[in-house]
Amino acid sequence: MTTTNTEKTWRTICDSSDLVKDSGICALLVKDASEGSKGNEQRVEEQIAIFHLPNSEEKIFAVGNYDPIGKANVLYRGIVGCIADEPVVASPLYKQHFSLKTGRCLQEEQSIAVYDIRIENELVQVFY
Amino acid sequence: MNSDKQLLSKAKIVVVGNGMVGHHFVEEMAKNSDYEITVLSAESRLAYDRVYLSSYFSGKTAEDLALTTPEHYDELGVIFKTNAKVTNIDKLAKVVTTESGDSFEYDKLILATGSYPFVPPIPGGDVEHSLVYRTIDDLEAIQASADVSKVGVVIGGGLLGLEAAKAVKELGLETHVVEFAPQLMAVQVDGGGGRLLKTKIEELGVQVHTSKGTTKIVAGDKLRYKLCFSDDTELETDLILFSAGIRPYDNLAREFDLEIGARGGIVIDNQCKTSDDDIYAIGECALWNNFIYGLVAPGYNMAKVAVKDICGEEAEFTGADMSTKLKLMGVEVGSIGDAHAKTEGSLTYTYENQPEGVYKKIVVSADKTKMLGAVLIGDTAEYDSLLQYMLNAIDLPEAPEGLILPMAGDKPTLGVDALPDTATICSCHNVTKGDIIAAIDCGAVDVGQVKSGTKAGSGCGGCAALVKSVADNEFEKRGVEVKKDICEHFAYSRKELFDIVSVEKIKTFDELLNSHGRGLGCEICKPVAASVLASVWNDYILKKPHLSLQDTNDTYLGNMQKDGTYSVVPRIAGGEITPDKLIVLGQVAKKYNLYTKITGGARVDLFGARVEQLPPIWKELVDAGFETGHAYGKSLRTVKSCVGSTWCRYGVQDSMTMAIDLENRYKGLRAPHKIKFGVSGCTRECAEAQGKDIGIIATENGWNLFVGGNGGMKPRHGDLFATDLDDDTLVKYVDRILMFYVQTGDRLQRTSVWMDNLEGGLAYLQDVIMKDSLGITDALEEQMAAIVGSYQCEWKTTLEDPEALKRFQPFVNSDKSDSNIQFVTEREQIRPARGEEKIAVTFITEVESDTTEKEAVAEEA
Numbered sequence: 001m002t003t004t005n006t007e008k009t010w011r012t013i014c015d016s017s018d019l020v021k022d023s024g025i026c027a028l029l030v031k032d033a034s035e036g037s038k039g040n041e042q043r044v045e046e047q048i049a050i051f052h053l054p055n056s057e058e059k060i061f062a063v064g065n066y067d068p069i070g071k072a073n074v075l076y077r078g079i080v081g082c083i084a085d086e087p088v089v090a091s092p093l094y095k096q097h098f099s100l101k102t103g104r105c106l107q108e109e110q111s112i113a114v115y116d117i118r119i120e121n122e123l124v125q126v127f128y
Numbered sequence: 129m130n131s132d133k134q135l136l137s138k139a140k141i142v143v144v145g146n147g148m149v150g151h152h153f154v155e156e157m158a159k160n161s162d163y164e165i166t167v168l169s170a171e172s173r174l175a176y177d178r179v180y181l182s183s184y185f186s187g188k189t190a191e192d193l194a195l196t197t198p199e200h201y202d203e204l205g206v207i208f209k210t211n212a213k214v215t216n217i218d219k220l221a222k223v224v225t226t227e228s229g230d231s232f233e234y235d236k237l238i239l240a241t242g243s244y245p246f247v248p249p250i251p252g253g254d255v256e257h258s259l260v261y262r263t264i265d266d267l268e269a270i271q272a273s274a275d276v277s278k279v280g281v282v283i284g285g286g287l288l289g290l291e292a293a294k295a296v297k298e299l300g301l302e303t304h305v306v307e308f309a310p311q312l313m314a315v316q317v318d319g320g321g322g323r324l325l326k327t328k329i330e331e332l333g334v335q336v337h338t339s340k341g342t343t344k345i346v347a348g349d350k351l352r353y354k355l356c357f358s359d360d361t362e363l364e365t366d367l368i369l370f371s372a373g374i375r376p377y378d379n380l381a382r383e384f385d386l387e388i389g390a391r392g393g394i395v396i397d398n399q400c401k402t403s404d405d406d407i408y409a410i411g412e413c414a415l416w417n418n419f420i421y422g423l424v425a426p427g428y429n430m431a432k433v434a435v436k437d438i439c440g441e442e443a444e445f446t447g448a449d450m451s452t453k454l455k456l457m458g459v460e461v462g463s464i465g466d467a468h469a470k471t472e473g474s475l476t477y478t479y480e481n482q483p484e485g486v487y488k489k490i491v492v493s494a495d496k497t498k499m500l501g502a503v504l505i506g507d508t509a510e511y512d513s514l515l516q517y518m519l520n521a522i523d524l525p526e527a528p529e530g531l532i533l534p535m536a537g538d539k540p541t542l543g544v545d546a547l548p549d550t551a552t553i554c555s556c557h558n559v560t561k562g563d564i565i566a567a568i569d570c571g572a573v574d575v576g577q578v579k580s581g582t583k584a585g586s587g588c589g590g591c592a593a594l595v596k597s598v599a600d601n602e603f604e605k606r607g608v609e610v611k612k613d614i615c616e617h618f619a620y621s622r623k624e625l626f627d628i629v630s631v632e633k634i635k636t637f638d639e640l641l642n643s644h645g646r647g648l649g650c651e652i653c654k655p656v657a658a659s660v661l662a663s664v665w666n667d668y669i670l671k672k673p674h675l676s677l678q679d680t681n682d683t684y685l686g687n688m689q690k691d692g693t694y695s696v697v698p699r700i701a702g703g704e705i706t707p708d709k710l711i712v713l714g715q716v717a718k719k720y721n722l723y724t725k726i727t728g729g730a731r732v733d734l735f736g737a738r739v740e741q742l743p744p745i746w747k748e749l750v751d752a753g754f755e756t757g758h759a760y761g762k763s764l765r766t767v768k769s770c771v772g773s774t775w776c777r778y779g780v781q782d783s784m785t786m787a788i789d790l791e792n793r794y795k796g797l798r799a800p801h802k803i804k805f806g807v808s809g810c811t812r813e814c815a816e817a818q819g820k821d822i823g824i825i826a827t828e829n830g831w832n833l834f835v836g837g838n839g840g841m842k843p844r845h846g847d848l849f850a851t852d853l854d855d856d857t858l859v860k861y862v863d864r865i866l867m868f869y870v871q872t873g874d875r876l877q878r879t880s881v882w883m884d885n886l887e888g889g890l891a892y893l894q895d896v897i898m899k900d901s902l903g904i905t906d907a908l909e910e911q912m913a914a915i916v917g918s919y920q921c922e923w924k925t926t927l928e929d930p931e932a933l934k935r936f937q938p939f940v941n942s943d944k945s946d947s948n949i950q951f952v953t954e955r956e957q958i959r960p961a962r963g964e965e966k967i968a969v970t971f972i973t974e975v976e977s978d979t980t981e982k983e984a985v986a987e988e989a
């Protein structure tokens with residue numbers, strides 16, 4: 001990657017056929033966090049969990065993959081569902097629920113990042 | 129909070145002391161926002177759980193013990209100061225002043241100063257390694273001293289002394305307890321109980337010296353100090369821990385003219401007021417009716433009474449029950465009411481079983497109709513019901529001894545219905561049966577809501593079972609079906625779902641949800657549905673429609689470890705393994721650098737495999753003839769066995785062959801919970817079969833079958849189900865029992881709990897299985913045959929399915945691996961790096977704006 005991507009835009013992650021119905025997959029976002037004009041670039045990796053819930057209103061969600069309570073990159077391996085109509089993922093480690101809409105943890109004061117995501121022409125795209 | 133403070137009308141409440149009781153007062157008081165509360169704590173930290181102090185030595189940290197945090201007090205709008213010992217009270221100006229000179233005005237003052245350990249004035253006792261056991265700071269001092277000590281002595285063999293002894297033992301020191309009285313726990317336990325307690329505690333490696341008065345402490349010959357006793361004997365030690373009783377912190381009352389008792393303690397009335405109308409005293413510093421309560425529950429009660437009195441509501445403290453149940457170094461001890469039979473004319477019944485280390489005594493009234501007290505050592509199963517008999521003056525059965533005799537036929541059980549509404553159910557939070565009923569009247573619809581509404585069960589937790597049965601009983605009485613709903617998405621129990629799935633021939637979760645559920649499902653109903661679907665149809669569990677239902681352990685066919693890696697546990701039926709296969713395990717572990725351990729289930733576990741490594745690892749294992757061990761599933765785990773008659777000179781049957789056959793027969797069977805078997809070749813029971821769900825012990829004539837044993841949190845021995853069975857009958861019975869369990873067990877119910885919950889218990893199960901009382905045994909056997917016949921190794925199937933293998937790629941758009949998984953080496957093998965050992969990997973945790981995007985936030989190390 002030569003260009004610095006300070007500008008946020010919709011970027012393609014994978015094919016919609018890579019999604020797993022009612023479950024999660026994980027993607028690695030590699031960003032250039034460039035330090036001004038000197039060109040000493042720093043690359044930053046971010047793991048996101050992408051969930052495909054065809055029976056929900058939004059159908060597709062993207063949140064951070066790091067479980068701030070279990071302190072491991074595991075959230076995409078959690079079971080998804082809803083709690084009082086809020087779509088959630090349950091951490092596979094200690095089972096706390098994180099809202100897929102807001103990233104808020106329903107049991108403890110923690111939250112995870114939420115990303116804008118869409119399916120466009122059979123492609124899964126994230127805005128970053 | 130600031131705007132609140134400006135309201136001039138707010139009355140000021142100052143609490144001196146932030147121990148357990150002072151904190152409870154604050155929490156109760158803060159519910160009323162008309163007051164400004166200030167707490168002054170002499171300690172360097174806010175309130176923590178003193179009752180669980182000892183757990184500090186078994187791994188709990190100061191944070192774990194904390195009852196509150198500065199943030200929480202801020203939220204409540206409570207002003208607090210630590211290291212703020214109050215040294216002056218000006219009753220006229222209504223001001224208190226701390227050691228450092230800060231002054232605080234009050235309208236009402238609460239003294240919750242608690243007590244301090246009494247250190248008897250023994251000559252030479254005031255030395256460096258002479259310590260007490262009361263605060264977290266004390267614990268730190270004990271730890272530091274233990275690090276440079278070999279032997280520790282606890283002076284005082286009461287309840288706290290024994291707890292302190294446990295701590296000293298856990299710190300790895302040779303431990304002694306020295307008690308002045310002729311027995312341990314003289315306050316709570318009678319002579320007979322004390323004797324047995326001493327034996328049991330000595331068996332645990334703590335040396336007990338009773339009837340020993342310490343006269344002086346001098347320098348030791350071999351160790352740091354020497355205790356000299358009045359009978360001219362001596363004991364050398366490095367560390368001395370005093371636990372010789374407590375004394376109330378009543379110095380403020382003494383100095384500033386509040387009434388105190390002849391032997392100390394701040395005198396309070398039924399409203400917890402001291403001799404000054406605006407000053408209350410609560411907890412261990414308070415003397416009520418000439419008595420100081422050294423327990424938290426009465427203190428909590430006093431706190432509540434004081435709060436109510438301040439708010440102008442009526443309330444009275446009327447004393448408290450001092451019965452206690454505890455586990456001292458693994459020895460169960462219970463003391464209820466008049467344990468010493470001091471009541472005029474009282475009669476006692478005693479049961480003592482020396483070989484098993486059980487002592488039970490009940491004290492009843494002269495006319496044998498009421499329970500007055502009890503002592504239980506070694507087994508406190510009857511504690512709850514005996515306590516209820518006493519507290520509620522319930523009429524005793526004809527033969528009261530039946531209450532403590534083992535196997536007394538129909539043991540009179542005390543139905544919760546028999547309890548009056550005033551019966552205390554949770555003594556920590558003083559919740560009565562009436563309170564629970566009131567909570568249900570106010571709309572609580574399940575036990576969880578009853579608990580959160582009343583706080584019952586949130587203290588020591590000892591009352592949880594009783595709370596549940598009182599609440600369930602109440603729900604049942606109202607015709608409210610006790611909710612066995614597995615979650616908010618399905619108004620059914622696991623058994624009901626099982627019936628729905630089999631009767632309506634439902635094959636997928638979506639079908640089930642559409643026809644009988646609501647919402648999207650969750651991590652509770654999905655795995656239950658998966659287990660039921662697997663039992664009814666025995667489909668390969670990673671088939672597309674089932675895939676998303678499984679817990680990660682089932683999805684990745686391994687147990688997730690704390691760092692997100694997985695464990696690999698191949699099946700080693702019966703624990704028998706050829707040298708060649710053992711070598712393969714070693715080679716695979718070495719090649720993938722996996723941590724290797726023999727498990728408690730007598731097989732080998734390889735830890736630390738990343739998701740992407742699981743398929744290649746399992747490919748090598750499957751190629752070498754291994755199968756999955758289902759260590760991840762709610763399914764058959766291991767059949768533990770001994771070598772039996774093949775090798776052992778005492779073996780009477782071939783337990784090895786039986787174990788391997790059984791393990792191969794039931795492997796892969798999905799159940800409400802995991803299932804373990806044990807097969808022993810003779811009555812010596814080396815395979816610990818009685819501790820397993822299904823236990824089989826060889827006899828001269830065949831096999832004895834035990835059902836419902838388990839280890840774990842609440843160990844239980846299995847019940848003898850049938851004797852001298854031949855091989856075929858044994859397998860037939862086990863088929864039926866397991867299938868019946870699979871169909872009727874509740875979610876996460878081990879066989880023990882399942883059997884106990886069947887109406888009629890063991891006898892009923894024997895009728896169903898051996899006498900076919902329900903006429904279902906043929907069906908059960910057929911279902912089991914179908915499952916046995918369609919077994920497939922889930923790993924083998926997965927490896928052959930490219931679609932399924934896609935799941936094991938960590939990222940959908942990259943070949944990299946997770947950089948947060950890092951290992952370090954310990955004892956020549958890997959282990960997960962701890963936070964502070966990790967090499968920081970830069971990544972952003974949140975994306976908010978363009979600016980934060982550039983600031984790479986290093987992971988919190």
Ligand code: SRM
Pocket residue numbers: 687688689695696697725726727728729730731732733759765766802804819820837838839840841842878
């Ligand atoms: C690996 C092992 C410990 C070891 O280092 O030796 C182990 C490890 C775990 N045990 Fe265990 N147990 C292991 C033997 C036991 C035993 C001993 C035995 O089987 O004889 C017991 C007591 C016997 C019993 O089950 O009745 C045992 C009672 C438990 C319990 C409590 C069950 C209960 O009814 O109270 C749990 C919790 C649960 O299942 O809900 C548990 C849960 C676990 C879990 C699954 C906890 C978790 O979710 O991470 C651990 C993960 C296993 C893994 O990563 O592979 N483990 N566990 C043992 C694996 C045995 C095997 O070969 O499969």
Ligand SMILES: Cc1cc2nc3c(=O)[nH]c(=O)nc-3n(C[C@H](O)[C@H](O)[C@H](O)COP(=O)(O)OP(=O)(O)OC[C@H]3O[C@@H](n4cnc5c(N)ncnc54)[C@H](O)[C@@H]3O)c2cc1C
Pocket residue numbers: 144145146147148149150151168169170171178179180181182212213214215240241242243261262288291377380410411412413421422423424425427454
């Ligand atoms: C090891 C151990 C095990 C126990 N186990 C049990 C059990 O199983 N069940 C049970 O019911 N009870 C148990 N207890 C007793 C229980 O902990 C006490 O009953 C309870 O802590 C009393 O609470 P309190 O708030 O009155 O006093 P404390 O918890 O002692 O708190 C008083 C606080 O006030 C502070 N203070 C004193 N003077 C001043 C001053 N002048 N200015 C400011 N602050 C001051 C003290 O430093 C202290 O922090 C146990 C106690 C110990 C030590």
Ligand code: SF4
Pocket residue numbers: none
């Ligand atoms: S006892 Fe079992 S569950 Fe607990 S830490 Fe050990 S292996 Fe894990």
Ligand code: FES
Pocket residue numbers: 553554555556557584585586587588589590591592
């Ligand atoms: S009795 Fe301790 S929590 Fe209820």
